[in-house]
Amino acid sequence: MVSKKNIKVALIGNPNTGKTSIFNQLTGLNQKVGNYPGVTVDKKEGISKLSEQQTATITDLPGTYSINPTSLDESIVLKTLLDAKDKDAPDVILVVADAENLKRNLLLFSQIKDLQIPTLLVINMADQMQRKGISIDIKALEKELNTNIVLVSARKKDGIKEVKSAIIDCFIASKTTPMCSVNHKIDEAYFNKLKEVSSNYSLYELWLMVTQSSFPASISKEEKEKLLAFNSDTSKVKKYQHKETIYRYQKINEILKKTYTVDTSKATDLRSRLDRIFTHKIFGYVLFFGILLLIFQSIFDWATLPMDLIDTLFAEISSYLKDTLPEGVLTDLLTDGVIPGIGGVIIFIPQIAILFLFIAILEETGYMSRVVFLMDKIMRRFGMNGKSIIPLISGTACAIPAIMATRNISSWKERLITILVTPFTTCSARLPVYAIIIALIIPNKKIAGFLSLQGLTLLLLYALGFATAILAAYILQKTLKIKSRSFFVVEMPNYKLPSVKNVVFDVIEKTKAFVLGAGKIILALSIVLWFLASNGPGSFKDIEKNIVESTIDQQISAAEIEQKIASVKLEKSYIGIMGKAIEPAIEPLGYDWKIGIAIITSFAAREVFIGTLATIYSVGSNDEDVATIKQKMASEVHPETGEKRFNFPVGMSLLVFYAFAMQCMATLAIVKRETKTWKWPLIQLFGMGTLAYISAFIVYQILS
């Protein structure tokens, strides 16, 4: 047993106990996020060096208050711990508690201890104990719980070394006596019969299988059937669960009475003072919207510079490769397909990272729970949960991580509605499209002296996205025939200063999730689009030759000839043909085939709109010089009326179209993953597309 090279440790505990801090301290940067088989929950693992000879693989399980799950996240905890025979099952469980809420934390601890797996208790936030007047008799508590305890202050990095050696000790000692033998108090006969079903599992494990109907892979068919019989009287089982919880708390209270004291005169109560402000009827909301405004402003102010740098960088790489590599299809694929494709993903990172930074800070301080508290009643009117506000806000950076964040919503109907409407919020991909069109059609004037008309339009578009999300949620709530009991219990944790390390790690993790998840799809699609745009039927290959021949006598520069070739090629390519084909359908919206091409390509990813327009209006393909695109767009003329192509009605129609259309393959992929069926992403695609078409049609017809 001692010769085992790597100990598998599972980290478990209530939310807000600083479990993540401990995970980060133990594993440093050696973390990775994987996937639990069959479920769409992220598996967070890291390697920790416990001593010179010993390493451990630490899995950070989702925070939970009890092993009985009420959401998808929490059911992972149960599944992971229930199968002790599984090869991935933990050797040691580390339960993280915090000194202030020890009583409640010990409920989970008592359940874990009853699983009869070697368990270690870590009491975090030890540095706060004195301030709150708490004192714990550790030795006595260790004896009562029959478990080793380590006092830790993860923030100050105190006690981490002791935790590491305690893990080793726990593994070696392998003590596995249960803590609460509640069975004889509830119904001795019932539980004795239950114990007889199988000798491979502890009594508590069998009880969990009965109450949760969750069975480990290693169980035999007969045992499973016998266990299912125990659950036939559901009201009896429910009653027994209630009683079990009461008896656990009775035992915990007994133990704490002897070992835990609080001197309330010493306790300072920052929480209630801050709460009076943050949950105030009026001021609470004012403050919240103020914070939102601050976040948006910062995103725009801080992200512009890095985005420009990334843009230039990728353009340079592309042109450098074009010059140095030999001419040919593969080079073109690389410089016109792959590099811009990757660039199209990377350019989002500044905006997404900044938004996640703010969200992580708000979560770390504990403020997010107050937001959920303020917003729950409003959200419920629209079929969502108070917790849905977080995905809706994150959706303004990118819908992909936002949709992933819905995993902590327990009611399936509320979760589904949140997933379906989040893409309506104005994501950062829409911004370049909005920016260029607004610059074309809205005059650069200021009203009331300081409000820029262009900025106001942008704000209105954001409001439109949000309003549509809410309205769509309202409609879905009334039309979706899904029965689901909505349950809402949110802890209001103590306010605390955000830990820089935790915030940074969180931002890195979420950004990685976006880049890898959405990135692969955007890249693949960029390549497909490149292929469709640079190849065409029939006389496509002769285009270059023909143009060179026909302009041989004219006084045109080589650069202009190249641009002309690019433009004609696009027109005659597969994508050009598609654009021409849909022209009759989009004419009522005010668009021509060139815009049609851009719309088709943006169905993969919205930001591709600008790149496509650049190619169509024959700006050099290396140079996404927005000023030049704008000039070209401004000078485009309608062949029949002789007026500007991008006039006010067309521009507004385009804005509205982009506000509503589902133009993001990556989002569809994520929705499919989270809802486990193609039904919902397809409904989103066609539903939002239809809405976009009809709205753009109405807008154009009214304005022109």
Added chain:
Amino acid sequence: MFRIILIWYLCNPLFPQKAGIVLFIKKEITFLSTIASLQIGETGTISEGALDEIPLKLLEMGCLPGAEVQLVQIAPLKDPLYICVNGSHLAIRKETAACIEIIKS
């Protein structure tokens, strides 16, 4: 003893009720209410009979019969309620709170 006679008096249809007396009596007798009927800052004790109506999740978070519960804040729009029970600070919906009987202190 006095209380029993009084209740008999009040409930007996032979005697017409005087609103004022009933109000006075109501102040004397402790009566069962729920968490939803607490005012901000008020405390109560969860009654023993409430066990069946308390959702398991709330029990697990410490909302046990015999525990003291205080209403800290009510959200604008009167829902959810921010309570402190058994040391845990939680927000629960009004409909959940209305199912949990308490005895007002």
